[in-house]
Amino acid sequence: MPQENKTWIDNLIIKDNFRKENIPFYQYSEFENVKLIGGNVYKATFKISQKTVALKCVSLNDKFTLDNLINEIKRHRKLEIYDSILRFYGITEQENSNNYMVILEYPNNDSLCQYLITNFQKMDWISKLNIAKQIANALMHLHSNEIIHGKLNSENILVHNGNIKLNYFGISKHTFESLKFQYIDPNTIEKNKCLDIFSLGIILWEISSGKPLFEMESSSNIDLLNNIVKGKREMIIPGTPSKYQKLYTDCWKHDGNSRPDISQVVKNLSEITISDVSIGVETSRLHPNDIIDEVNSVKLEKSNKQNDDVSTEINKSIEDLFEFFIDLYEKQNPKMHPTMIKKYFRECNKNPVKVLYEMIRHPSHYWFTSLIGFFYLYGIGTIFDVKMAFEFFSLATNEIINMKNISSSLRKLYKFNNEMGFIYIANMHLNGQGVKIDRKKAFQMYSKVAEKGSLIALNKVAYCYEVGFGVKKNEEKAFELYLKSAEEGYLVAQYDVGRCYTNAKGISKDETKGFQWYVKSALAGNIFAICNAGYCYDHGKDVKEAFKWYLKAAEKGCSLAQYNLGCCYKDGKGIDEDQVKSFQWYKKAAEDDYTDGQYMVGNYFYQGCGTEKDIVKAIHWLNKANENGSAIAWDLLEEIIDR
Numbered sequence: 001m002p003q004e005n006k007t008w009i010d011n012l013i014i015k016d017n018f019r020k021e022n023i024p025f026y027q028y029s030e031f032e033n034v035k036l037i038g039g040n041v042y043k044a045t046f047k048i049s050q051k052t053v054a055l056k057c058v059s060l061n062d063k064f065t066l067d068n069l070i071n072e073i074k075r076h077r078k079l080e081i082y083d084s085i086l087r088f089y090g091i092t093e094q095e096n097s098n099n100y101m102v103i104l105e106y107p108n109n110d111s112l113c114q115y116l117i118t119n120f121q122k123m124d125w126i127s128k129l130n131i132a133k134q135i136a137n138a139l140m141h142l143h144s145n146e147i148i149h150g151k152l153n154s155e156n157i158l159v160h161n162g163n164i165k166l167n168y169f170g171i172s173k174h175t176f177e178s179l180k181f182q183y184i185d186p187n188t189i190e191k192n193k194c195l196d197i198f199s200l201g202i203i204l205w206e207i208s209s210g211k212p213l214f215e216m217e218s219s220s221n222i223d224l225l226n227n228i229v230k231g232k233r234e235m236i237i238p239g240t241p242s243k244y245q246k247l248y249t250d251c252w253k254h255d256g257n258s259r260p261d262i263s264q265v266v267k268n269l270s271e272i273t274i275s276d277v278s279i280g281v282e283t284s285r286l287h288p289n290d291i292i293d294e295v296n297s298v299k300l301e302k303s304n305k306q307n308d309d310v311s312t313e314i315n316k317s318i319e320d321l322f323e324f325f326i327d328l329y330e331k332q333n334p335k336m337h338p339t340m341i342k343k344y345f346r347e348c349n350k351n352p353v354k355v356l357y358e359m360i361r362h363p364s365h366y367w368f369t370s371l372i373g374f375f376y377l378y379g380i381g382t383i384f385d386v387k388m389a390f391e392f393f394s395l396a397t398n399e400i401i402n403m404k405n406i407s408s409s410l411r412k413l414y415k416f417n418n419e420m421g422f423i424y425i426a427n428m429h430l431n432g433q434g435v436k437i438d439r440k441k442a443f444q445m446y447s448k449v450a451e452k453g454s455l456i457a458l459n460k461v462a463y464c465y466e467v468g469f470g471v472k473k474n475e476e477k478a479f480e481l482y483l484k485s486a487e488e489g490y491l492v493a494q495y496d497v498g499r500c501y502t503n504a505k506g507i508s509k510d511e512t513k514g515f516q517w518y519v520k521s522a523l524a525g526n527i528f529a530i531c532n533a534g535y536c537y538d539h540g541k542d543v544k545e546a547f548k549w550y551l552k553a554a555e556k557g558c559s560l561a562q563y564n565l566g567c568c569y570k571d572g573k574g575i576d577e578d579q580v581k582s583f584q585w586y587k588k589a590a591e592d593d594y595t596d597g598q599y600m601v602g603n604y605f606y607q608g609c610g611t612e613k614d615i616v617k618a619i620h621w622l623n624k625a626n627e628n629g630s631a632i633a634w635d636l637l638e639e640i641i642d643r
Helices: 003-020 065-079 112-122 124-145 193-209 221-231 242-251 260-271 274-279 290-296 305-315 316-331 334-348 352-361 369-378 385-399 410-429 439-451 453-467 475-487 490-504 513-522 527-539 543-555 560-573 577-589 594-606 615-627 633-640
Strands: 031-038 041-046 051-060 087-093 099-106 157-160 163-166
Touching: 003 065, 003 475, 031 051, 031 242, 031 490, 031 577, 099 577, 112 157, 112 193, 124 163, 124 193, 124 260, 124 352, 163 439, 193 260, 242 260, 305 633, 316 334, 316 352, 316 369, 334 352, 334 369, 334 527, 352 369, 369 385, 369 410, 410 453, 439 453, 453 490, 475 490, 490 513, 490 527, 513 527, 527 543, 527 560, 543 560, 560 577, 560 594, 577 594, 594 615, 594 633
Parallel strands: none
Antiparallel strands: 031 041, 041 051, 051 099, 087 099, 157 163
């Protein structure tokens, strides 16, 4: 058989294998601006979406290498739901070459190794610990799915918008030339989880030092190999928190069985508190003693001079962000807060990672600790960390005794920060976040803050009465308190009064009054009320007016309104039917973790409705919906599996 015919048949077999395994295949012509960025990796742009991706050449010379790649993709599918794993998009074939390329997410920063070299002088121990936790969590995702990385190092860990992305595809071989970045356990050749833990220990040390492994001592790969084989370890960096130091030295213990497993590593990292990391701060402007005092709930006492300094030191951008934070609580329901903060960063073109570190390092950080806690609670600019969030909320509850010479704007900032500290701690007791559920304590805390005039806390007290959390259920009392807060101008309470009227909660059902309260709150800017006003129009058979209100709420980030818009375009309600736009709005809702939106996106991918048919993406979204409790999503998943 002529070679060209054999090559053609081989390619046909390869592509048929991709098709059978539902691996997306893209034509090379779908990419533009393809540029070599190093080795066998290219940077390119999807023409339609304008998404930047990485194209990595892979060798598929025989059935063994093809099977290996397909198995690697199958393993990776278990990890698709995790943002900390570098995303796999599909396969393409390089033009006129018969070379195949893996399509991967393109990180907009460099490797962790380079990131540390570039940014280490600006990093404090809060930021170092944040990176360490992200890496440990990413590795835990692998191990919990019985996947071993095998070649973990600071070159395979990438940074994207300040967040960690673990590269699991196309990891380099144990070549002698690349040994500098292969943290090989000298006591084992077999790939196992202990090997990953050993490598993680080296990475944790690198984060503490900002330097690659044995950088200062090894001039050649031969020396480096000898050092590793002899079990040589790096020196402890002065200023490293003792708990962190113990953790990474445990990870590189001589006996692999004595090393902690990844869940223990994650647990130990989560237990390193602000007090612990403050010990290691060398270049930041944090005051460790003040932090320790605050964590132990000791009242802050500042001299008049310090208070004068506070007035002038608070950064305008931080003050603007905190004013936006205050405005959120005065106008929006809590479910909208994370979405709108993220939108604020996008519209202001700011990096939340940098903003968080700037706030923590600021000499007057204790003025906006509730906002710092919010970042940790919702994983904005950092990983989700309820313990760290709880500590920062605790700082916000401390009273600054000496308020002399403080401007009125800073008094407002302090008062709100203190108020939100108590409310968030009560929230965490109510929901069992970082502490045991104690709803009675939460109710008592809400009540105490409400007595001081907090409308936000008063609304929380009303909610406790409505559902019976920490107090005997009393819907009439709940309505009374909602109404009191609403009449004083609190927009969220106005929305709740409308909800009580339309659902007969503590008051006789009156849809007209419910609608009036929704509109009152909506016109003042409450996004949930805007959506519910649309719902009232929808059920009042004025679908065109309903569409207008849904669109207004959807554009402001309300996932329910985005889903409802998807339904409007799907069925032609108040607007011309348009399945492409329907899919786009469902997808926005899905990306905001709205379960019904996730189901519809999965269904559209499965049917090829409003978008190209893609079974892999269908399974991805249906699985998300199923994990969020959608029974109908599981039914469709079973149908796909049966077929």
